[in-house]
Amino acid sequence: MNNVQFRKHFRIQRSVFEELLDKIKGDLTATFRGGFTPTEPEVKILVFLWYIAKEDAMKEIGVLFGIGTYTVHKCIREVSKMIAALSNEIIKWPSFEDQCEIAKSFKDKSGIDHIIGAIDGTHTQLLNLPNDSKDYFSRREYPSVQLQLVVDHNLRVMDAYTDWPGSAHDTCVFRNSKQNRFHGHFLLGDCAYPAC
Structure with a gap:
């Protein structure tokens, strides 16, 4: 193959x-x-x-x-x-020096400055509701937990965060994650993520 x-x-x-x-x-x-x-x-x-x-x-x-x-x-x-x-x-968050290298690679590929990663959330379906909590029902009406991933220019996972029930919005998950400060760099994400 x-x-x-x-x-x-x-x-x-x-x-x-x-x-x-x-x-x-x-x-x-x-x-x-x-x-x-x-x-x-x-x-x-x-x-x-x-x-x-x-x-x-x-x-x-x-x-x-x-x-x-x-x-x-x-x-x-x-x-x-x-x-x-x-x-x-x-799975490690890059040092400032590594962030600069990643940003350079993103710029070479896309022409956009200061990007160190791409971010998105997804749902991991659960078989059972923890503590019978309705908070775990996603908008798709099945029990889940939120998984937020950040990847670099080579699709290597730099951060994985999964402490929120399926009903939580991506913005809420992001604001409560440890990866919301970037020292002059940015993440690319869809409209669910705030501009910061």
């Missing part, structure tokens, strides 16, 4: 996959104790990426990768935990 196909299927560049593999491969390697051959770390990560990129049923993913549905579930859970454990190492 070439790099374009890889990105289309897994929604990340192959180089990012390889970087992730290098970081967590040692913790994903299973010891063979007889029975079925352990799933290789590369396959575990690809199964996880396919699941979050495509939202296919676990049974379908199992057929695609030649593993059982329960193994798909284990792969997703295991890789999710590994990535969550790395989140503070991977």
Whole structure:
């Protein structure tokens, strides 16, 4: 599979996959104790990426990768935990010097000065309402929590914030997040975000 196909299927560049593999491969390697051959770390990560990129049923993913549905579930859970454990190492707000470099790259691509990132919010659907609170119902009428992401010019996540129920407006989430001061730089966002 070439790099374009890889990105289309897994929604990340192959180089990012390889970087992730290098970081967590040692913790994903299973010891063979007889029975079925352990799933290789590369396959575990690809199964996880396919699941979050495509939202296919676990049974379908199992057929695609030649593993059982329960193994798909284990792969997703295991890789999710590994990535969550790395989140503070991977997701970092850039230093002022890095912000200047990002702003230069954005200007080279778009011609707009002082941009250090793009921001948007999305909803992560919940299966149950926390404390039966109606605040978690989004405008789309399903229970959710707000997820606000800020990415740089290479779509690398610089900030992820998710402390607000689905009924909260993007403006409210943004104003209460830690990333609302930029030292002369700006974020690009849709009309839900205030000009600041």
